[in-house]
Amino acid sequence: MNLTSYFMEATYLVASILFILALKGMSHPETARRGMFMAEAGMFAAIVGTLVGTHIVTWVWIISGLALGSIIGAWMAIWVPMTAMPQRTALSHAFGAFAAALVGIGEFVVHASDMGVITRGALGFEVMLGALTTTGSLIAAGKLQGIIHGKPIQFRGQNILNLAIFLAMVVCFVFFWTHPGAQSVFYSMLGIAFVFGIMLVIPIGSADMPVVMSLLNSYAGLASAATGFVLGNNVLIIAGTLDGFSGLILSILMCKAMNRSITNVLFGGFGAVTAVASSNADGVMREISIDDAAMQLAFANRVVFVPGYGLATAQAQHAVRELAELLESRGVSVKYAIHPVAGRMPGHMNVLLAEANVPYSSLYEMEQINPEFPSTDVAVVIGANDVVNPDARDNPQSLIAGMPILEVDHAKSVIVLKRGQGRGFSGLENPLFFKPCTSMLYGDAKASLSHLAQAVQHV
Ligand code: NAP
Numbered sequence: 001m002n003l004t005s006y007f008m009e010a011t012y013l014v015a016s017i018l019f020i021l022a023l024k025g026m027s028h029p030e031t032a033r034r035g036m037f038m039a040e041a042g043m044f045a046a047i048v049g050t051l052v053g054t055h056i057v058t059w060v061w062i063i064s065g066l067a068l069g070s071i072i073g074a075w076m077a078i079w080v081p082m083t084a085m086p087q088r089t090a091l092s093h094a095f096g097a098f099a100a101a102l103v104g105i106g107e108f109v110v111h112a113s114d115m116g117v118i119t120r121g122a123l124g125f126e127v128m129l130g131a132l133t134t135t136g137s138l139i140a141a142g143k144l145q146g147i148i149h150g151k152p153i154q155f156r157g158q159n160i161l162n163l164a165i166f167l168a169m170v171v172c173f174v175f176f177w178t179h180p181g182a183q184s185v186f187y188s189m190l191g192i193a194f195v196f197g198i199m200l201v202i203p204i205g206s207a208d209m210p211v212v213m214s215l216l217n218s219y220a221g222l223a224s225a226a227t228g229f230v231l232g233n234n235v236l237i238i239a240g241t242l243d244g245f246s247g248l249i250l251s252i253l254m255c256k257a258m259n260r261s262i263t264n265v266l267f268g269g270f271g272a273v274t275a276v277a278s279s280n281a282d283g284v285m286r287e288i289s290i291d292d293a294a295m296q297l298a299f300a301n302r303v304v305f306v307p308g309y310g311l312a313t314a315q316a317q318h319a320v321r322e323l324a325e326l327l328e329s330r331g332v333s334v335k336y337a338i339h340p341v342a343g344r345m346p347g348h349m350n351v352l353l354a355e356a357n358v359p360y361s362s363l364y365e366m367e368q369i370n371p372e373f374p375s376t377d378v379a380v381v382i383g384a385n386d387v388v389n390p391d392a393r394d395n396p397q398s399l400i401a402g403m404p405i406l407e408v409d410h411a412k413s414v415i416v417l418k419r420g421q422g423r424g425f426s427g428l429e430n431p432l433f434f435k436p437c438t439s440m441l442y443g444d445a446k447a448s449l450s451h452l453a454q455a456v457q458h459v
Contacts, residue, residue: 008053011045012235018042019239023246029350030360046235082352083312086344087144090213093220094137100223101130105190107230112180119230120180124173126226127186128193132169133219135197140213143205144344152205165196200266208265210345211254215262218247250346257340259392259402288439290448293415294455300377303327304369306337306406307349309425310383310418310445317356319449320382324358326453336362337369337379337406339387344425370407379411381432383445385424390432400426414438417448 019042025035056062080088104127107115115123142148172189176182204212221243228236255262297303305320324334336358342349353363364372373379381388388408391398408414414437423429432438441448 004053008049009234011049011052012233012238015042015046015049015235016238018045019242023242029347029354029363032347032354042239046239049235050233082315082348083344084145085348086210086213087141089345090137090141090144090216093213093216094134094141097130097133097137097216097220097223099130100220100227101127101134101190103227104130104230108186112186115180117177121177122226122229124176124186124189126223126230127190128169128173129219129223129226131190131193132197132200133216133223135194136201136212137197137216137220139198139201140209140216143201144209153202158199158203162196162199165192165199168192169196204265208258208260210341211251211258211260211262211265214247214251214254214346215266216247218244218251221245221247254341254346257404258400259404283434285433286439288415288441290441290451290455293439293441294452294459296378296413296415297323297327297332297380297452298330298456298459300327300332302333302335302372302376302378304335304337304364304373304376304379304408304411306339306379306381306384306388306408307353308339308342308382308384308387309344309348310385312343312348312352312383314383314445314447316382316444316446316449317352317358319446319453321353321356321358323449323453323456324362326456330456334362335364335369335372337366337408338363339366339384339406342384342387366404366406370410373407373410376411377413379408379414381408381414381416381418382449383418385418385422385430386426386428387424388432389424389426389428389430390435391428391430394431399428408432409435409437412437415441417441417443417445419444 018038022035022039022042025031025038027035051062076088076091104123107123108127112120112123139148169189169192172185172192175185176189179185201212201216221240223240225237225240225244228234228238228240251262255265303324305324307317307320311317311320324336327334336349336353338349340346343352350363354360384406386392386400386403388406389398389400390405390407390409392400392403392405393407395401409432414432414435416433416438418440420442433440441452443451
């Protein structure tokens with residue numbers, strides 16, 4: 001090894017350690033920001049190491065790629081709204097996986113005949129996973145953005161067709177592995193993998209999309225790890241494996257939070273049924289005025305805010321913090337209840353509330369806060385719907401039956417802030433809104449919270 005190789009391996013080691021520390025940092029909201037900085041530093045070290053240690057054919061391509069990627073990345077980070085973050089993430093997975101597939105095709109064109117068996121296996125794996133993740137992620141992004149119909153697309157014999165496509169892809173893979181010169185088989189595998197990615201994601205929709213996204217993230221990571229094997233690049237193997245398995249663990253945790261199995265998500269077609277009877281979703285919704293709601297809050301001992309997707313669309317995180325501070329200055333105990341899948345991405349509520357400087361100590365996870373609802377005077381539901389739907393607990397026929405919920409209906413009084421009769425992400429009616437303890441405060445969440453704060457000041 002010469003000096004340059006030593007330098008490259010040293011930067012890879014530093015990058016790998018930083019990636020591991022970054023993941024550790026991101027496991028807690030208080031250290032998440034530091035974790036992100038570590039991940040950025042790790043990526044920077046890996047790029048510098050690669051550029052210094054690898055034989056660069058032409059700098060023009062490298063610099064053009066860096067400039068173009070930086071412009072697109074900065075544009076996405078600055079202008080894409082928080083509410084569009086899931087589809088933005090899906091696009092990132094598509095880009096990453098496509099890059100892995102392209103590297104694999106490049107390696108096949110140049111080195112296929114002189115590759116060892118293990119490397120060739122890794123190459124096939126890389127191209128297969130890279131291709132199916134590319135189209136799968138593009139479909140997911142299209143669904144989340146509303147360009148493609150968000151509901152599951154299903155037809156008779158779909159699982160059998162998918163199985164046939166999958167087997168055809170695997171047969172091509174095995175043939176290519178044993179016959180390196182079989183160009184047509186290699187390109188057939190690539191084409192089938194692109195089709196399989198589409199077929200894998202179209203039957204999935206609604207609340208299962210985040211799990212699929214997280215699985216695609218995992219596939220993109222594993223494709224990168226395989227690229228690392230093909231190129232003999234250690235940092236790619238480590239980073240790809242971390243990415244692949246953290247995505248898999250996140251998928252499992254999200255399935256647990258929604259009380260679903262991964263196989264059920266992939267083959268179950270959540271949301272295919274459009275109208276499912278809700279157990280007690282009839283009667284009238286009782287409306288409450290700003291002044292009456294403010295009165296309840298001002299004279300309460302314990303208030304719990306329950307944020308959901310509507311808080312994100314209304315960008316009401318600062319308004320809720322201001323109202324909470326006002327109530328606290330009057331001696332009211334205020335807590336925030338965080339459901340693991342509230343919003344549209346894991347940690348969505350934590351990120352928004354952290355942005356508004358809500359102290360982390362005021363945030364309570366579902367298991368911690370649920371026993372406290374019976375002693376809560378007012379639970380204020382801010383643009384949340386599915387995550388407080390009692391049907392998930394009480395109605396075994398419901399599409400979301402078994403999904404753990406925030407049990408706000410056990411509070412003495414519930415005030416729901418929403419704009420109108422809109423349904424949640426699952427499209428289901430919510431019996432909570434018809435319960436005698438519940439009153440509805442209609443309007444945009446940010447405006448309602450600001451009006452409530454003004455009214456509380458005059459109580
Ligand atoms: P939700 O079920 O989607 O309900 C959001 C509610 O907010 C709607 O009923 C809507 O009613 C109201 N709303 C929208 N804009 C508003 C505004 N500007 N002001 C006030 N209210 C507003 O939200 P959730 O309870 O947070 O549940 C999340 C759902 O998304 C779950 O089904 C989850 O599985 C799914 N999901 C989660 C993730 C994740 O990773 N967290 C990702 C994708 C999907 P109006 O229209 O009447 O205002």
